[in-house]
Amino acid sequence: MQCPHADAGECRSCPLMGVPYSLQLQNKQAGVRALLDPVAGTHTPDGTDLWLEPIPSQESAFRNKAKMVVTGSAEHPRLGILDPRQHPKHHDGTGVDLQDCGLYEPALGAAFPPIAETITTAGLIPYDVGRRTGELKHVILTLSPEERLMIRFVLRSTDQLPALRAAVPGLLEALPNSQVVTANILPEHRAVLEGEEEIHLAGAETLTMRVNGIPLNQRPQGFFQTNTAMASALYAQASAWLDQTLTRSVWDLYCGVGGFGFQLAEVRHGSGPLPPGTQRSVQGLETAPDAVAAAQVTARQLGAQDRVRFAVGDATAVQAPEEVPDAVVVNPPRRGIGPELADWLEGSGVPRVLYSSCNAATLARDLERLRSYHPVRAQLLDMFPQTDHYEVLMLLERSRHH
Structure with missing residues (x-):
């Protein structure tokens, strides 16, 4: 992709403009792995490669x-x-x-x-x-x-x-x-x-963002990924990985309008231990009241409000419940989940964590505190071609001796 505004120096939003897209993707993967491999390793406990191939985006015409x-x-x-x-x-x-x-x-x-x-x-x-x-x-x-x-x-x-x-x-x-x-x-x-x-x-009061068949509701001041195709791929990959486990309950922290939560509200793939259509209970937590209200609208539209619930709250100040979920999804801002939530997860007994990160440096820092977990899957998704930005999805499982 080439752009006259970038060529003229009158727009600097795309610093990688002119770099072949295959090289952009290769460099992002190398940069992310340079940060994460020293902490996460390169292979799963059974010896297979931790990293899947990156998921590419369209080079242009992708912003929603x-x-x-x-x-x-x-x-x-x-x-x-x-x-x-x-x-x-x-x-x-x-x-x-x-x-x-x-x-x-x-x-x-x-x-x-x-x-x-x-x-x-x-x-x-x-x-x-x-x-x-x-x-x-x-x-x-x-x-x-x-x-x-x-x-x-x-x-x-x-x-x-x-x-x-x-x-x-x-x-x-x-x-x-x-x-x-x-x-x-x-x-x-x-x-x-x-x-x-x-x-x-x-x-209307909300814009319907239908992703993987799910009618997510976007309010004016709410956050939504700017690349719809990559958001769809991100949620679908999380679903595919979690469907290989016995997960029946999920916490969706930093839930936004429920992109992960609704995707994970039922088993969608047939190769795992639970049959497709198996329903999960989901509890979402988000600081933005507008996003929570929008997620609640979707829950009502799907008739799932009894088992897919959302609340306004600070994910970094989670209180220990009587029962922990089978999995926790975290999709924090660039600063990561931070020491308080990382330490809570470390001592919680939660079997698995799905971590969606837009900043591998803070992901690496958080992984340092999650020593009871080992990564079993990792993948880069190119949310933002022409820039250095990306999304990384990683599945962590608690080690058996913890």
Whole structure:
């Protein structure tokens, strides 16, 4: 993949642009193993290779989410990024238009022109970061696998909200695949994407992200993997590995909207000790109330709310229950699970842990504290081509002598 914006130095989001994709994948695998092999080893206890082949992504057109800074004018808005060639402290607000970025799924890219037209129709004045004037800061779009859209306008205040409301019917006519339209209010001059207040403008309350047949519900401020195909592969691989065990109960920590939890709520493969269709009990824990509420909606839709439950809570402060589950799934942020949760798992007696990591350095650090466990499967999934980022899935089992 090649990009004129990268060639011109006006976008630096893809540092590996121009590197052959096979080499990108090879280098990521080598880098991850350099961090993890000294801790995890290279083979399972039965002598087989620990690492499976990496799962590649599409090189382009894989992103389901766009976070666009709005610059220019209401008459001629630019959707993209601030010009990175300027010093942040002395930025004059000039933006680079990235509506033609090759990373976005085609249906996502097709939404940009109607959104720009809506900005003009409503007369929304782009926020000038240098002068701290204007109203419209960002437009954030998410595309579902069925090519339905969530569209969010991030405003400095509610001053231009009436004008935006008046323009929404035209937006829905131009983009009939819009499922959710909201305004987010971000009053502060800060380098963040969104504020706390979300105002519903049209459509449903959630965007349905159907992954491996499961209707995950995405709320405006919730997290979802930006590469749907790789998210599907990640959840499916976790399911395949766990189905080779006698797991009947699962805790899904850092559960988000329940991507892992719902995938693991029943046995899906026939080669393991439990027959396909065997139901599991799942308990999810997540700090974000919106994500938990969205997961609860999916549980009701599937009629599984009696055995697949979600609660708001801090995964790093898990309290010891009377009975531990057969497996714990952890999908932490880049900082990893940390010493408190790692030490709890180490002393818990939980038979197995599925660890999904976006940072092999913190995964290696956490593995140092999980000495009662040995890795039995590991795989890299390339969530983010053209960058150094990735996801690693590892299955750990408690050693028999512990």
